[in-house]
Amino acid sequence: MLIGGIEAGGTKFVCAVGDENGKVLDKVSFPTGDPDATLAEAKAFFDQHDITALGVGTFGPVDLNRHSDTYGNILNTPKTKWRNYPLLKKFQADYSVPVYLDTDVNAACLGEYNYGVSRGVDSCLYITVGTGIGAGLVQDGKVFQGRNHSEMGHILVQKHEEDPFEGACPSHGSCIEGLASGTAIEKRYSKKGIELVDNEKVWEIEAYYLAQAIMNYFVVLQPEKIILGGGVMKQEKLYSMIRQQFMELLNGYLQVENVNELIVAPSLEDEQGVLGAIALCE
Structure with a gap:
C-alpha cells in the first residue's frame, strides 16, 4: 500500500x-x-x-x-x-x-513521534525555528488541536537586557517569533545567521529567548521530548546553550532528570x- x-x-x-x-x-x-x-x-x-x-x-x-x-x-x-x-x-x-x-x-512532530527520536514516549513537542517559529504537540499518537491549530510562535517573552531590537513580528513585535526567528536575526543584525556563526553574543541572545519559550511550553504541556528543528537550529551549539538557560530559568521548580534527553535535535534527516x-x- x-x-x-x-x-x-x-x-x-x-x-x-x-x-x-x-x-x-x-x-x-x-x-x-x-x-x-x-x-x-x-x-x-x-x-x-x-x-x-x-x-x-x-x-x-x-x-x-x-x-x-x-x-x-x-x-x-x-x-x-x-x-x-x-x-x-x-x-x-x-x-x-x-x-x-x-x-x-x-x-514534523508526528513524524518524530512515530519514527524518530520521540518513538516510545507518550508526548512530544516539536518546535521549528526558521523563517518563522511554530510548534506542534503530539499526545498518545494524536496531534493536539483546539478550536484551530496552535500558534505557539506568538507567545510573549521578556526582552534581553542587551537587545534593543523591537521585534520583527508585524502583529506582536517582540513575541518569540519576532525576536528569535531567522527573520528576526536577519533584521536585527542586517545579516543572515549563517554569516554570524562566530558572534557568540548573537547566539547567547537567541538561546535566552528560546529557553524562555521552551520553559513556558514545558510548564504548561509537560512533554516528554522537546525537539528543536528548523534552519536556525543548524547552529548546533545552540542546543547546549538553550539547555543551560532552560535549567536556570526552571530553577528547580520541576524535576528534569536529564535535560540532554528532554531537549533534543530531530533524528530523521x-x-x-x-x-x-x-x-x-x-
Missing part, C-alpha cells in the same frame, strides 16, 4: 510516497512558486504512483476548524499568491483518494515532515 505525503513549506515542497511502516520509497522536492504551478508539479509526481491516501503538512496560517466555511484554506500568509487559497479543496479535486491536512510543524504527512493518513 502506497501513501502520499507532502511537506508544503513556504520555501519548498517535498513530495514523497511511502508505506505504512514509515519507509520512503520515492521523493522529490522543488521550490514553492505560485499555487497553480506548484500543485501541478506535485500532481505530476503523484500521477506516477498508485497512492491510496494523501497527507499534507502545510505552511500557514491555515484554517483547520472543520466547522469553518474556509476549512482547509491558507489564510493571511505573507505569500500573497497563496492568501485565501482553498488548498484542501484543490487536493480533493485533483486526487481520487482521501486527503488529510495539518500544519507542517504538526506533521529532514524527512520528519513527509513522514509525518504520510502518518496523518493512518
Whole structure:
C-alpha cells in the first residue's frame, strides 16, 4: 500500500510516497512558486504512483476548524499568491483518494513521534525555528488541536537586557517569533545567521529567548521530548546553550532528570515532515 505525503513549506515542497511502516520509497522536492504551478508539479509526481491516501503538512496560517466555511484554506500568509487559497479543496479535486491536512510543524512532530527520536514516549513537542517559529504537540499518537491549530510562535517573552531590537513580528513585535526567528536575526543584525556563526553574543541572545519559550511550553504541556528543528537550529551549539538557560530559568521548580534527553535535535534527516504527512493518513 502506497501513501502520499507532502511537506508544503513556504520555501519548498517535498513530495514523497511511502508505506505504512514509515519507509520512503520515492521523493522529490522543488521550490514553492505560485499555487497553480506548484500543485501541478506535485500532481505530476503523484500521477506516477498508485497512492491510496494523501497527507499534507502545510505552511500557514491555515484554517483547520472543520466547522469553518474556509476549512482547509491558507489564510493571511505573507505569500500573497497563496492568501485565501482553498488548498484542501484543490487536493480533493485533483486526487481520487482521501486527503488529510495539518500544519507542517504538526506533521514534523508526528513524524518524530512515530519514527524518530520521540518513538516510545507518550508526548512530544516539536518546535521549528526558521523563517518563522511554530510548534506542534503530539499526545498518545494524536496531534493536539483546539478550536484551530496552535500558534505557539506568538507567545510573549521578556526582552534581553542587551537587545534593543523591537521585534520583527508585524502583529506582536517582540513575541518569540519576532525576536528569535531567522527573520528576526536577519533584521536585527542586517545579516543572515549563517554569516554570524562566530558572534557568540548573537547566539547567547537567541538561546535566552528560546529557553524562555521552551520553559513556558514545558510548564504548561509537560512533554516528554522537546525537539528543536528548523534552519536556525543548524547552529548546533545552540542546543547546549538553550539547555543551560532552560535549567536556570526552571530553577528547580520541576524535576528534569536529564535535560540532554528532554531537549533534543530531530533524528530523521529532514524527512520528519513527509513522514509525518504520510502518518496523518493512518
